[in-house]
Amino acid sequence: MKSVTAIDMEFTGLHSVLPHNLKPSLFDSADDWYRKVKSSIQKFTVCQIGLSIFFKQKSNRFLSYSYNFYLFPLTFGSVDSEFSIQATSIQFLNEFGFDFNKFMKDGISYLNEEQEERLKKDMLTGNWCPHSASEKDKLKEAIIAVTCWEATAGEGDSMRLYNLRGFQMLMAQMVLRQALPDVWTVAVEGNELLVRKVNRQRRQQLENSSLDPCNRNRVLLLARGFTNIFQSIVGAKKPLVGHNMLMDLLHLHHKFYRPLPDSYSEFKKNIHTLFPVLIDTKMLMRSVWKEFQFPHAATLLEIFDVLSSDMNPASPSCPLIEHATDCRKYVKNRCPHEAAYDAFLCGSVLIHMTHLLLVTGQGETEELERSYSQYVKIASKYINQVNVIHAGFSCVNFSGPDPCSHRPPTLLLTVRGWPDVDEEQIYRAFLSICRVDVKRLRGTQFLLLTTKFKGARAMQKEYKGHPNFQLCAYRYWRHSPLVCCVFSVCSVILAWSAVAFILGKSVPHHL
Numbered sequence: 001m002k003s004v005t006a007i008d009m010e011f012t013g014l015h016s017v018l019p020h021n022l023k024p025s026l027f028d029s030a031d032d033w034y035r036k037v038k039s040s041i042q043k044f045t046v047c048q049i050g051l052s053i054f055f056k057q058k059s060n061r062f063l064s065y066s067y068n069f070y071l072f073p074l075t076f077g078s079v080d081s082e083f084s085i086q087a088t089s090i091q092f093l094n095e096f097g098f099d100f101n102k103f104m105k106d107g108i109s110y111l112n113e114e115q116e117e118r119l120k121k122d123m124l125t126g127n128w129c130p131h132s133a134s135e136k137d138k139l140k141e142a143i144i145a146v147t148c149w150e151a152t153a154g155e156g157d158s159m160r161l162y163n164l165r166g167f168q169m170l171m172a173q174m175v176l177r178q179a180l181p182d183v184w185t186v187a188v189e190g191n192e193l194l195v196r197k198v199n200r201q202r203r204q205q206l207e208n209s210s211l212d213p214c215n216r217n218r219v220l221l222l223a224r225g226f227t228n229i230f231q232s233i234v235g236a237k238k239p240l241v242g243h244n245m246l247m248d249l250l251h252l253h254h255k256f257y258r259p260l261p262d263s264y265s266e267f268k269k270n271i272h273t274l275f276p277v278l279i280d281t282k283m284l285m286r287s288v289w290k291e292f293q294f295p296h297a298a299t300l301l302e303i304f305d306v307l308s309s310d311m312n313p314a315s316p317s318c319p320l321i322e323h324a325t326d327c328r329k330y331v332k333n334r335c336p337h338e339a340a341y342d343a344f345l346c347g348s349v350l351i352h353m354t355h356l357l358l359v360t361g362q363g364e365t366e367e368l369e370r371s372y373s374q375y376v377k378i379a380s381k382y383i384n385q386v387n388v389i390h391a392g393f394s395c396v397n398f399s400g401p402d403p404c405s406h407r408p409p410t411l412l413l414t415v416r417g418w419p420d421v422d423e424e425q426i427y428r429a430f431l432s433i434c435r436v437d438v439k440r441l442r443g444t445q446f447l448l449l450t451t452k453f454k455g456a457r458a459m460q461k462e463y464k465g466h467p468n469f470q471l472c473a474y475r476y477w478r479h480s481p482l483v484c485c486v487f488s489v490c491s492v493i494l495a496w497s498a499v500a501f502i503l504g505k506s507v508p509h510h511l
Contacts, residue, residue, distance in 0.1 A: 002056040002372035004231060006241040006347030008339045010093060011249045013044035013086030024390045026437040026449035030402060033391040034264035041250045041260060045083035046071050047093070049226065051233075052338025054321070054347045056372040061320040062351060066327045068340035070099070071226055072107025076167045077122030079115050080221075096337040109167070109225035113258050117221055123216055135168060142172055143179055146195055147250045150180055158196040165191055170222070173214050187213060230256040238256075239277040239376070239383075243300050243346045246386050246396060249278075272384065272398045280380055281349050281397065282387040301336050304345045307352035314356040319370075321348050325332075354378050361414050407449070408456035410474040415444040417468050429469075432459050447474060 014039070016022050022036045050116070052066040066253065073081035094100075128432040142161050149159050164172055164187075173185040173195055186194045193373070198206070208210060213219075219230065230252065242248050249271050254260045257274060261267055272280075285303060288294070294311060308315065323331050335341040342352055354375045384399040393405045415421050423438040426446050430436050434455030439447045448471075450456055463469045 004054050004239040004241050004347060004350070005236075006052045006054065006343040006350070007245070007248060008050045008242065008342035008346060009046050009251060010048040010098065010252070010337070011044050011089060012047055012245070013084055013089045014040065014247070015041045016043050016084075016086075025439070026390065026392055026407070026451065027439050027447070028270055028391045030391070030393055030396075031264050033393070034267065034389070037247070037250060039246075040262050041254050043084045044086065044089075045064075045073060045081070046251050047107070048098070048339040050341065050343035051229075052340060052343035054291050054351065056375075060370070061322060063322050064327065064344060064347065065324045066330060066340045066344045068338060068368055069226055069229075070102045070107045071110055072103060074109035074111055074115070074119075074167070074223055074225070076109075076171065076223060076228050077119050079111070079119055093337070097335075098337075105165075105176070109290050110230075111224055112227070112228045112256055113253065113424065114221070116224065116227075119220065123219065135171075138168070139172060139175060145177065146176055146180065148185060149195075150197060153197045154198055155197055158194055160188075161193040161195065163191055164193050167223075169193060170214065170219065174486070177214065184415055185214075188281075197254050227256045234274050237276060240275045241279045241281065241347055241350050243281045243342070243349070244387055244389060245280050246283075246388060247277070249275075249386070268396065275398075278384050278386060278398055279350060279382060280386045281346055281353070283385045284350070284353050284379065284382045287382075289355065292356070299336070300342055300345045300349065301334070303349055304352075307349060307356070312352065312356060312357045315352075318352055318355050321351060331341045351375070365400055392449075407451065409452045411448040411456060411459065412474040412479055413446045413448055414470040415468060416470070417448070418458060419444065430459060433462055441479070445479075 015024060016039055022039055024033055024036050028036065047070065049069045049071060053071070055063045055065075056292075057063050073083065075081070145161070146159070161172065169187050169191070173187070176183060176185055176195065181200060181203065182197055183489055184196050184198045184203055186196070190192045209215075225233075239447070250260065250267075253267065253270060258269070261270065281300075281303075285297075289297075292313075294306050297306050301380065306312065312318075323329075329335075330341055330344055356376055357431075358370060358378045384397060385403075386396045386398065388394055388396060392407070393402055394407065395403055395405075397403060413426065415426075421444060423440060423446065426438045426448075427436060430448070434450050434452055436455070437449045438458070439449075441447050448459070450459075460471050463471045
């Protein structure tokens with residue numbers, strides 16, 4: 001089936017601000033940047049994932065299936081994940097109507113391979129001890145109640161335990177069966193657990209049944225949760241589409257595959273193995289916006305609106321994108337920053353942009369039936385090129401060496417008459433012109449970097465001839481402290497050599 005999968009995620013935080021040296025910077029190399037974001041990925045978690053799968057149909061149309069998943073880390077056996085919450089991220093999610101109750105109470109579990117191995121070991125050793133004091137007390141009360149009942153109950157009698165949810169239910173079943181060999185447990189009516197007294201022969205027959213909810217394979221399937229879907233996406237080897245998707249890929253690796261490796265190159269290799277075809281619509285958008293000079297669009301929804309409007313010359317002939325029968329929520333409703341909706345926008349934006357490039361490249365704008373392979377081919381130069389938001393390099397190439405960065409030149413600022421100035425004060429001094437990253441070179445000399453060529457030119461123009469701030473382009477061989485030190489040492493050595501040579505020649509030969 002010819003299809004692409006678009007993905008979007010919401011997180012409990014983006015970049016850790018403490019300690020300060022973990023904040024991504026335009027001065028970061030790829031390895032530096034990876035080391036910093038790895039720390040943030042380990043600290044925060046995924047609270048929502050949206051998938052939108054687009055199937056190419058006949059009659060110049062695509063059919064979209066969009067799904068939204070709330071996630072919450074597994075707490076079972078010895079697996080008990082920790083995660084942080086960043087206030088700005090929570091405010092952002094709350095502003096767009098994120099359902100925190102669904103996240104906390106009904107979030108789907110997930111495991112990476114390391115956590116799954118720990119869970120398998122727990123299953124072999126019988127380690128089902130709950131983590132929280134309230135869960136321990138509840139489980140203890142259940143064991144006491146069932147033990148007292150079992151002492152007088154006859155074979156076939158039953159009792160019920162109430163208000164057990166998710167893995168709490170499963171844990172209660174496993175602990176009761178382990179403690180009492182003459183009982184059998186079955187989950188009924190959502191949050192109720194039916195406990196029935198049986199003889200040991202019947203108990204053994206039930207335990208060997210594939211329908212046993214405590215069967216090892218069924219427990220693992222339930223514990224994996226969303227990881228099962230992740231593994232299906234990996235197995236399908238279909239193109240994976242995202243918008244500014246690098247953080248998504250880092251979380252996919254860490255949460256559902258394996259903990260992030262120490263090496264940036266190994267991370268790239270692993271992602272390319274998992275997802276051989278990646279398309280970041282941010283990279284595609286840069287080219288399209290530059291070529292067709294569309295108005296500025298800051299969000300995915302704004303990009304979608306521009307491409308769906310009359311400003312897009314290929315809009316009339318663009319394939320019709322339809323929602324599947326059981327996925328009709330977004331037909332009339334706009335839900336920005338709901339993961340499934342953003343995933344749908346992302347896939348739609350890809351279709352619009354590739355269609356625009358395709359028809360303008362062929363010099364045709366009328367409605368024609370175009371094949372799936374044509375859309376893939378027109379996007380081929382952008383495949384596996386993923387945008388980097390804030391670093392010393394602008395793109396990650398997951399299928400080869402990263403391309404050279406096209407950033408504005410580094411500027412050297414020399415400050416006079418302000419001996420105790422620091423990086424924060426320099427940052428604020430230039431903030432009215434553009435956002436800059438500041439790094440002290442030595443003393444009162446600082447390096448400045450910005451992502452905008454216009455901003456770099458504006459800074460040089462604004463401070464040209466300034467009595468206290470002297471700006472110029474940074475040249476390594478001229479300004480680097482290391483190079484200056486080497487030249488100074490060489491100059492001293494040459495000077496002393498010249499003096500020794502001159503003095504040696506002036507000494508009389510008979511001496």
